[in-house]
Amino acid sequence: MLDLQKMRNDIDVIDTQIVKLFEERMKICEDVAQFKIETGKPVFDKSREQEKLESLGCKAHNDFNRCGVQELFEQIMSISRKRQYQLLQENGMEEKTGFVKIEDLKKEHATVVFQGVEGAYSFAAMHTFFGEKIKSFHVDTWKDAMKAIKTGRAEFAVLPIENSTAGIVQDIYDLLTEYDHVIVGEQIIPCEHVLMGLPCSSLSDIRTVYSHPQALMQCSEYLEEHRDWQQMEWSNTAAAAKKVADEKDPAQAAIGSRHAAKHFGLTVLEEGIYSNVNNSTRFIIVTREKIYCRDARKISVSYELPHESGSLYNSLSHFIYNGLNMTKIESRPIMERNWEYRFFVDFEGNLSDSAVKNALRGLRSEAQNLRVHGNY
Numbered sequence: 108m109l110d111l112q113k114m115r116n117d118i119d120v121i122d123t124q125i126v127k128l129f130e131e132r133m134k135i136c137e138d139v140a141q142f143k144i145e146t147g148k149p150v151f152d153k154s155r156e157q158e159k160l161e162s163l164g165c166k167a168h169n170d171f172n173r174c175g176v177q178e179l180f181e182q183i184m185s186i187s188r189k190r191q192y193q194l195l196q197e198n199g200m201e202e203k204t205g206f207v208k209i210e211d212l213k214k215e216h217a218t219v220v221f222q223g224v225e226g227a228y229s230f231a232a233m234h235t236f237f238g239e240k241i242k243s244f245h246v247d248t249w250k251d252a253m254k255a256i257k258t259g260r261a262e263f264a265v266l267p268i269e270n271s272t273a274g275i276v277q278d279i280y281d282l283l284t285e286y287d288h289v290i291v292g293e294q295i296i297p298c299e300h301v302l303m304g305l306p307c308s309s310l311s312d313i314r315t316v317y318s319h320p321q322a323l324m325q326c327s328e329y330l331e332e333h334r335d336w337q338q339m340e341w342s343n344t345a346a347a348a349k350k351v352a353d354e355k356d357p358a359q360a361a362i363g364s365r366h367a368a369k370h371f372g373l374t375v376l377e378e379g380i381y382s383n384v385n386n387s388t389r390f391i392i393v394t395r396e397k398i399y400c401r402d403a404r405k406i407s408v409s410y411e412l413p414h415e416s417g418s419l420y421n422s423l424s425h426f427i428y429n430g431l432n433m434t435k436i437e438s439r440p441i442m443e444r445n446w447e448y449r450f451f452v453d454f455e456g457n458l459s460d461s462a463v464k465n466a467l468r469g470l471r472s473e474a475q476n477l478r479v480h481g482n483y
């Protein structure tokens with residue numbers, strides 16, 4: 108009969124040796140960092156790491172152990188790089204990200220563009236994020252908003268990127284790829300639809316309800332209770348509110364935001380009419396300058412991967428090995444390369460953190476076209 112306690116004692120002896128050797132190895136890596144500080148040689152040496160993984164893998168006695176040894180040393184070298192980046196930073200040698208750190212965003216008196224019309228949810232997101240003291244204007248399409256940033260007509264744009272029930276807004280991801288703009292903030296707006304009508308209207312007057320098809324759908328349970336009302340699909344919730352306000356027909360109502368009701372001088376006839384109480388939309392704020400705030404806590408990146416087994420797994424290891432909490436991953440097709448994908452990852456961190464620098468450095472050398480879309 109095998110003796111578990113004895114086996115555990117044997118493992119403990121080996122583990123103690125591993126810890127001792129790990130610390131000896133780290134000490135040498137700190138000396139290597141010193142050499143790199145003096146010579147300006149980059150921390151990451153891909154070919155050296157590949158050679159090491161190859162030669163160490165060959166020392167193992169079966170395939171399972173070969174993979175295990177390689178995974179272990181990938182992590183050991185990642186930890187070694189992370190320490191070296193820390194030392195570089197302590198010596199005032201910041202890793203170049205191309206981004207400039209600022210204290211705070213200048214929100215007051217900013218020029219902001221949004222898609223849609225006054226009173227739409229993007230309008231609400233803009234005012235919630237920037238306050239009231241701004242110069243704002245609207246455009247017809249999200250692409251027009253991106254163009255307004257590029258030409259300098261606006262400093263910031265507000266764009267919807269995700270709805271908690273409908274999922275991501277794919278076009279925005281594609282526009283982030285097309286334009287070199289930077290995300291500097293985000294704003295979540297609960298889609299709390301209300302039924303609005305003319306100040307002289309009451310519920311019993313209503314015959315027709317106008318709204319965006321999604322909003323009508325989100326209020327379907329409420330509308331079921333009013334089957335005699337005709338439902339009319341409109342281009343967006345704010346345009347529906349504007350129509351009711353313009354036509355001054357007490358039999359017409361619109362479904363949209365409280366902001367829209369206020370903006371068009373309409374009265375809220377009923378509230379809490381939406382089925383999913385958690386329904387919210389997340390908006391991003393983009394600008395042209397590569398800036399991030401000192402207290403920014405979330406980073407958005409994208410990268411493309413070679414068509415190789417394990418490439419996604421390996422790319423994610425850079426977040427895991429550096430202790431970074433990944434909050435989202437999305438993939439979008441790459442236009443010019445059928446069946447290949449660009450991955451968008453959000454994770455917690457600040458561009459000044461050495462763990463973040465380490466992860467980005469690893470990703471940059473292994474993935475294609477790594478882009479940092481912003482730290483906010």
Ligand SMILES: O=C(O)C(=O)C[C@]1(C(=O)O)C=C[C@@H](O)C=C1
Binds near residue numbers: 156183
């Ligand atoms: O050999 C180096 O240049 C090191 O910095 C050491 C080390 C390692 O830990 O083995 C770490 C980072 C490099 O990418 C390659 C190897």
